[in-house]
Amino acid sequence: MTSWQGKNITVAGLGVSGVSAARALAGLGAVVTVVDGGDSEGHRERAAELEAAGISVRLADAETLPEGTDLVVTSPGWKPDSPLFEAAAAAGVDVVGDVEIAWRLRGPDAAPWLAITGTNGKTTTTQMLASILKAAGLKTAAVGNIGTPIIDVVLGEEPYRDLDVLAVELSSYQLHWAPSLRVHSAAVLNLAPDHLDWHGSMEAYAADKGRIYEGNTVACVYNADAADNKATENLVMEADVEEGCRAIGFTLGAPGPSMLGVVDGILVDRAFVDDRQKNAQELAEVADVNPPAPHNIANALAAAALARAFGVKPSAVRDGLRAFRPDAHRVSHVDEVDGVTYVDDSKATNTHAAEASLAAFDPIVWIAGGLAKGATFDELVQRSAKRLRAAVLIGADRALIAEALARHAPQVPVVDLERTDTGAMLAAVREAARLAEPGDTVLLAPACASMDMFANYNKRGDAFADAVRELAAEKA
Structure with a gap:
């Protein structure tokens, strides 16, 4: 474990992970300064709490490196080309993230x-x-990225004492700043263009995702289905792992040796069994998966696969x-009204x-x-067109989807709702109900972020569910 006593640590960001890192490192004897470009009432309140604990906070300046800094600990969202990090590089100071600090803080x-x-x-x-x-x-x-700061967990804060194993969600941001991470086993579920403004390119984004496999000791789990163009398998092949670590694929089809897959509605394991060339182990039924949509299977x-790798x-x-x-808001069944099912996947x-939801x-x-x-919608519409009865479009960039539908699914009726206030969701649900037939699904799967109309995807999903309930009440 690294000795932090007397180290001058600059923490970038006053969010959840930044506050967690600052408190933890100060508690270990480091001299901590937190920097953040904001200066709102919320920022000042959090700063006051940290200052009461002996931690220095500098607001409204996220670019200047504090003098004497030995290490910068960044919050996940800060871009690699941030001026603070450029200043750190010029001074020969390393930049790492909260996951890296958590990894270094682990006990024996x-x-x-x-x-x-x-x-x-x-x-x-x-x-x-x-x-x-x-x-x-x-x-x-x-x-991890799921909401609980990983530093609090490894330091044994309640209720995280004496755990046997951690299930850790890691974002590409967190992996970018975690150079020494070496886990028991890891999985990359899929790869598609996302956060390219942060990473700079698809290649850089994939490389950061692939860091999760570095130094794995037991299993590297990858998506073996052709739809993913072997992108995750390639990351496994390129990873430097411990001797004896195995590549374990998963597929929605029948699995080959060293894979998990699906046979006749059964999830089966041909990886962690004796004589995997000939044998398979039943694990569960597809019906045991909630919801049993293909991407969720x-x-x-x-x-x-990860659980089996752990025995x-x-x-x-x-x-x-x-x-x-x-x-x-993850493929959540809201209600059935007049034979039409309403599903909320605002998280899409x-x-x-x-595409997975559709x-x-x-x-x-x-x-x-x-x-x-910055997304384009042509491939999404091409692959999903045969499933569409109609489309109702909302939000600032709805024209991009409308244009893709006109190019690749001209037979699909489209309602373009110009209003972008939050009340547009009720109008969208009413239009969808008008277009739907018994047996159809009205699916909120926006393929876009929510901040043009809603505070976050949760609020967008709540608005959809409220609109469906209002519709159901009218029909009752």
Whole structure:
């Protein structure tokens, strides 16, 4: 464990992870200064709390490196080309993230990490994994990018003492700043263009995701399906792992040796069994996965692979999947009105997530739109057109989706809602109900961020659910 006594540490960012890092390092004897470009009332309140604990805080200046800094600890969202980091590089000062600090703070008997990343499905898979590990009788927690600062966990803050294993969600940002991370086993669920403004290119984004495999000791879990163009498998092949670490694929089809997959509605394991050339182990039924949409079955297989790599019995995989309940706004069934099912997947904030959601239903009245974040929609529409009954478009960048629909699905009726106030969601649901037929699914899978109309995707999903309930009340 690194000695922090007397070290001059600059923490970049006054958010959850920054505050956690600052408190932890100050508690270990470091001299900590937190810098942040903001100066709102909330910033000042958090600064006052840290200053009361003996931590210096500098607001309204996120560019100047404090004199004498020995190490910069950054919050995940800060871009690599930030002026503060350029100043650190000029001064020969390393920049790392909260995950790197957590890794360095681990004690000699620290719980192993089972780590998960990917463009989509990280949180769900991490929660599934934790549920399976708990079903196996292990003390565990779902932590990291999922909301619980990883530093608090490794320092044994309540309720995270004496854990047997951690289910750790890691973003590409966190992985970028974690050069010495070496976990027990890891999975990259999928790769699709996202956060390219931060990483600079798809190649750099993929490389940061691939860092999760470096130094793995037992298993590198990858998506073996052709739809992912072997992108995650290539990251495994390029990784420098410990001798004996195995590449374990997962697929929605029948698995080959050293893979997990699906046969006749059963999730099966041909990786962690005796004589995997000939044998397979039943783990669970597809019906045990909630919801049993294709992308969620893939999530379940990835979680099962990591759990099996840790020695979990097949029955715990089944029991853990049965016990798991997904968070709100992730392919959540809202209601059925006049024979039409209403599903909230507001968490589908990019095209890759929306495509996975659209693949789970047929036929669909699709509610989409918001902030595109530089995305294009041609491939999404091409691959999903045959499932669409109609589309209702909302949000600032809805024209981009409308244009893709006109090019690749001209037969699909489109309602373009010009209003971008929050009340537009009720109008969208009413239009979708008008277009839908009994047996259809009205699916909110926006393929866009929400901030043009809503504070976040949760508020957008809440507005959809409220609108559906209002519709149901009118029909009652």
